[in-house]
Amino acid sequence: MDKKKIGKNIGKAVDILMYVILFVQMIYVFTGNVVHEVLGVGFFVCLVAHLVIKRKYLLGLWRFRNKSAVRKTADIATILLTIVSAVMIFSSMGVSRTLFPWFRLMGYTDLHVYLATAVLALAVFHGGMKGYMMAKKKKRAAVFIALGCIASVAVGLALVPYLNRHFKIVSISRSEAVNGEKVEWKGSKPLVVYFTRMGNTDFEDNVDAVSGASLLLADGELTGSNKLLADMIENTIGCDVNAITLTGEKYPSSYGDTVSVAGRELRQKARPAIEPIDASGYDTVILIYPLWWGTVPMPVATFLESSDLGGKELYLIATQGSSGYGSSVDDIENMAKEANVHKVMSIYCDDIPNSRGAIAEWLKEANK
Ligand SMILES: Cc1cc2nc3c(=O)[nH]c(=O)nc-3n(C[C@H](O)[C@H](O)[C@H](O)COP(=O)(O)O)c2cc1C
Incomplete structure (x- = not known):
């Protein structure tokens, strides 16, 4: 396999891993705090790897001239996703009890949940837009993206609080x-x-x-x-x-x-x-x-x-x-x-x- 192909496959594996981690993080009441925090670090590592692998694409994100409306929308979502993910990682450290108990910045659980919800919805949108650009049936792809985003927001704002209500003090x-x-x-x-x-x-x-x-x-x-x-x-x-x-x-x-x-x-x-x-x-x-x-x-x-x-x-x-x-x-x-x-x-x-x-x-x- 040539170097380019290997790089592409690693990139894909990292992407999939990030989606899996994000999902598992949402049901932390079942995985427990330690797993949640360790996976959070795993997500951070994957994010850094993702940014390194996609560095050329990232550098091109800021140039909006001559881009189609779809491309612009996808790129704005990607920029937002990168920023919100970084802020979310800070907030994760702020609410950490096991790995970063000394880190006190942004230690609000509610804020962390909202940021995580935003990351999940933007990540679904980000992945969905890639599919949309390749899809032949654009309308159907758009419906899938919309449903995916709605489901993500519902998970973050309804399901996670529901679980918390059941499993918290x-x-x-x-x-x-x-x-x-x-x-x-x-x-x-x-x-x-x-x-x-x-x-x-x-x-x-x-x-x-x-x-x-x-x-x-x-x-x-x-x-x-x-x-x-x-x-x-x-x-x-x-x-x-x-x-x-x-x-x-x-x-x-x-x-x-x-x-x-x-x-x-x-x-x-x-x-x-x-x-x-x-x-x-x-x-x-x-x-x-x-x-x-x-x-x-x-x-x-x-x-x-x-x-x-x-x-x-x-x-x-x-x-x-x-x-x-x-x-x-x-x-x-x-x-x-x-x-x-x-x-x-x-x-x-x-x-x-x-x-x-x-x-x-x-x-x-x-x-x-
Ligand atoms: C190990 C375990 C299994 C549970 N399984 C169920 C279940 O099958 N169905 C359900 O409705 N609640 C289930 N629950 C929730 C408990 O029944 C419920 O939270 C109960 O009020 C706990 O009472 P306690 O705080 O006095 O121990 C489970 C809780 C635990 C800890």
Whole structure:
């Protein structure tokens, strides 16, 4: 292969790599912060390589005379893309926690997200214009470019914030969330058993470094959202509460890693060891669990299978990021065959802090 061809192929590979990195960067809530930052450096290296490879073209960008309108548009977009990419790289360093914690310029997450969105949309436009100039069916190519740009903006402005909302920390007032109307429970009081990431995860000391699905900061203290629900029930009827707590290895701090570990446990039908919970003195158990991979987390399966729940009323409260109950109710019925299983409610994670009223209403109904 001659030198020119090799250079062209390297250029193409770098271009593709940059698009792949940009896409993966958009779903950083799943990849975790370290991967995001390392890939950011990778993007910077690719950008420099791209600029070096395309240096002749870049130098010609500024001469607009005798260029067609299409060419001019493409070139303006390329100049913008280069400038916005450079600013975005600065903003990346400003929000860096791992690789550049000492760099404090432009450290605004929102700004970083907007710049990243602009880079994605301009990159799609930039690549699209190349295709447009070669395409025979210009109208169709134009529609594709427009759709690609709209999709990029939607990803940056809607999808990424949506993911953030689900997977970032939310601050609340514990007393406002938990305290409220008291309900008289007739007969023997239920035992509340809950599972949450808090207490079962090796979180870093620095709360800001934690990226976790619907993690809550209640009065500045990191708390599991399922624990908050348990506290609400306790505050309403004054009952015993028990957490399902791992005795062995905890889940990793990163949300993405926890998802991977939980997926592996589910496939392997793992039953991680937990601290014993004695439900023998209770007729009623209220089980609060997050949906993991559409069912109960495996430590909850351990609890269900290792406890004698025969003849007891087992009330289920699931929390989730969109899946309702998934297959959890059927799975629980299989794991606690002798229990009388009742669905209570499946709560969308964003709504958890505001569920005190619904919980009290249900407790009134359940104990009529
Ligand atoms: C490992 C893992 C898997 C999850 N899988 C699902 C799922 O399949 N469907 C869903 O709607 N939400 C899923 N979620 C979101 C959680 O159910 C939701 O954020 C829950 O409120 C977390 O409660 P916690 O903060 O008390 O641990 C998952 C979360 C984790 C950490």
